[in-house]
Amino acid sequence: MDAISRIEGHAYPFGRANVDTDIIIPAVYLKTVTRDGLGRCAFEVIRAEPGNIFDDPRYRHAPILIAGRNFGCGSSREHAAWAMADMGVKAVIAPSYSDIFAGNAFKNGILAVVLPQDAIDRLMQVAQDSTITIDLETQSVTTPFQDRFAFEIDPFRKFCLLNGLDEIGLTLEDSAAIAVHEARTRDQAPWLAHQY
Template sequence: MEAISRVTGRAIPFGAKNVDTDIIIPAKWLKTTTREGLGEGAFEAIRAAPDNVFDDPAYKGSPILIAGDNFGCGSSREHAAWALLDLGVRAVIAPSYSDIFSGNAVKNGILPIVLPQAAVNRLLEVAREGHEIDIDLETQSVTTPFQDRFSFDIDPFRKHCLMGGLDEIALTLERQEAITQYESRRSAAQSWLTAGTQI
């Protein structure tokens, strides 16, 4: 997982409320055995309409998505986070999220930022005007070129994981020395468990 400390760039001014995971990535895309290419199916129903924000060249490659309340509700599909990553999104700003989506986002290296609706409205305005937004995870702040500054809260463990690029496997490997010592002690004390096995 790629570490995040800062995300700067244009933001996709989406803003829609109650966007479920089936809108983020439709079920027909869940048959894939790889994460690559899911960005093509991201927001497919919305992208079917002409002049949609996701296919606007002005926002191509934007690393930030600004969404509405209750983003990522619906099913628990992790593919929603994978699709956003494949689309190039590294941070989402919204007033609230589904708990499962928020967890999946962090586990895949996407920063879900919760801000009040008034702050989200201001950032939508800045994004629509074509200005960049800066997110600093270390200071837990979102700023604009117009001296707007919005602070956000984040669970310290989630912050540690995102800044260190630590998924669940990497977190386990951080304890590799302790695990190895435990296994050595266990093998010595209970040799009958591994008798006759070759490692």
């Protein structure tokens, strides 16, 4: 997982509320076990609409998506986070999220920022023509027009995202202690080290 400190760029001014995981990635694409290529299938239903923002060249490869309340509701498909990451989204800003989606986003290196609706409305305006900056270290979202919105984040999630640590990375942080434990176990209980 890549470390996240500062995300700056254009943002998709999506803004829709109650966007479920089936809209983010339709069920027909859940047969894959790889993450590669899912980005082109993300928001397929929305992309079928004329003039949609996901095919607008102004927002192509935007690292930020601005959404409405209850983003990522519905089924608990991790493919939704995979698809968004594959399309280049590194952060979502919304008033609220489904708990499962927020967890899946975090585990896949996507920052889920919670801001009130008035901040979302302002960012939707700014995103039409200007960039937005998210600074995870200072927990703030800023615009070129001196807007500054503070957000809260769980300290553990902040630490993991800043250091690019997923569950495997966290485990490897303790590899020295794990090696000592395994050596001691081999000495004290050699029958546990039997190879099958």
